[in-house]
Amino acid sequence: MVYSYTEKKRIRKDFGTRPQVLDIPYLLSIQLDSFDKFIEQDPEGQYGLEAAFRSVFPIQSYNGNSELQYVSYRLGEPVFDVKECQIRGVTYSKPLRVKLRLVIFDKDAPAGTVKDIKEQEVYMGEIPLMTDNGTFVINGTERVIVSQ
Numbered sequence: 001m002v003y004s005y006t007e008k009k010r011i012r013k014d015f016g017t018r019p020q021v022l023d024i025p026y027l028l029s030i031q032l033d034s035f036d037k038f039i040e041q042d043p044e045g046q047y048g049l050e051a052a053f054r055s056v057f058p059i060q061s062y063n064g065n066s067e068l069q070y071v072s073y074r075l076g077e078p079v080f081d082v083k084e085c086q087i088r089g090v091t092y093s094k095p096l097r098v099k100l101r102l103v104i105f106d107k108d109a110p111a112g113t114v115k116d117i118k119e120q121e122v123y124m125g126e127i128p129l130m131t132d133n134g135t136f137v138i139n140g141t142e143r144v145i146v147s148q
Contacts, residue, residue: 028133028134031130031134031145032130032132032134035130039075039127039129041073049073049096050073053070053073053098054070056070057069057070057100058070064105065104065105065107066102066103066104066105067102067103067105068100068101068102068103069100069101069102069103070098070099070100070101071098071099071100071101071119072098072099073096073097073098073099073124074097074099075094075095075096075097075127076094076095076096076097077094078092078093078094078129080092082131082137085137085140086137086140086141086142087140088140089139089140090139090140091126091128091136091137091138091139092128092129092131092136092137093126093127093128093129094126094127094129095123095125095126095127096123096124096125096126096127097121097122097123097124098121098122098124099119099120099121099122100119100120100121100122101117101118101119102117102118102119102120103116103117104116104117104118
C-alpha cells in the first residue's frame with residue numbers, strides 16, 4: 001500500500017494500486033452458453049429445442065385415428081446481420097422448420113394397422129438470435145432478457 005503525505009501531514013491511503021486478488025469472470029458467458037445449448041441440435045434430446053419437441057410429440061387425435069409425430073428440426077440462416085436488422089427495424093432471427101410425420105390408422109383393421117403416412121417439413125416461425133453482447137434485436141431495437 002502506498003502512503004503519501006499531504007500538506008497537513010496526514011497519511012493518505014491509496015487503494016487504487018491494490019493488486020488484483022481475483023480475475024473478473026466473463027459474466028456474459030453464462031447467458032451465451034445457455035442460449036447456444038438451447039439452439040444446438042441434441043441427438044439424445046436431453047436439452048434445448050429437441051427436448052421441447054420430444055416432450056410435446058407425439059400428438060394423437062381424440063378418436064385415435066391419427067397421430068402426429070416429431071421427426072427433426074432445422075434452423076435456417078438469418079436473412080440480415082445484426083447491424084442490418086437494427087437499420088431496417090426488423091428482428092434478428094433464424095427460421096425454424098420442423099419435419100413432422102402424420103400417421104393415419106385404419107379404423108376397420110386391428111389396432112395399430114397403419115393406413116397412410118405423410119411426412120412434411122413445416123415452417124414454425126422465427127427464433128430470435130442472441131448477439132455477441134448477450135442481447136436480442138427485436139424490431140430493430142436491442143433488448144436484454146432480465147429474469148425476475
